[in-house]
Amino acid sequence: MHGINPYTYLTDVLLRVSSHPASEVADLTPRLWKANPLRSDLHRKVNSASE
Known part of the structure; x- marks a missing residue:
């Protein structure tokens, strides 16, 4: 509904x-999170490993 990846969220x-x-x-609701994703340290580790 909000166009975000459920796993990431x-x-x-x-x-x-x-x-x-x-x-x-x-x-932390999907609508507000999408406007300004907080992104945990895990998100940064996963993204840097895929580069």
């Missing part, structure tokens, strides 16, 4: 949900 959100401020939980 869920990986990023699940890795940071425990440390993300509860007052900013809306940032």
Whole structure:
């Protein structure tokens, strides 16, 4: 629906949900995440390995 890769989104959100401020939980919804993807360290490692 939002045109994002579900694996990338869920990986990023699940890795940071425990440390993300509860007052900013809306940032983790697909609509807001797409506008400003937070990207975890895992995302950077996967992308650098594929280069």
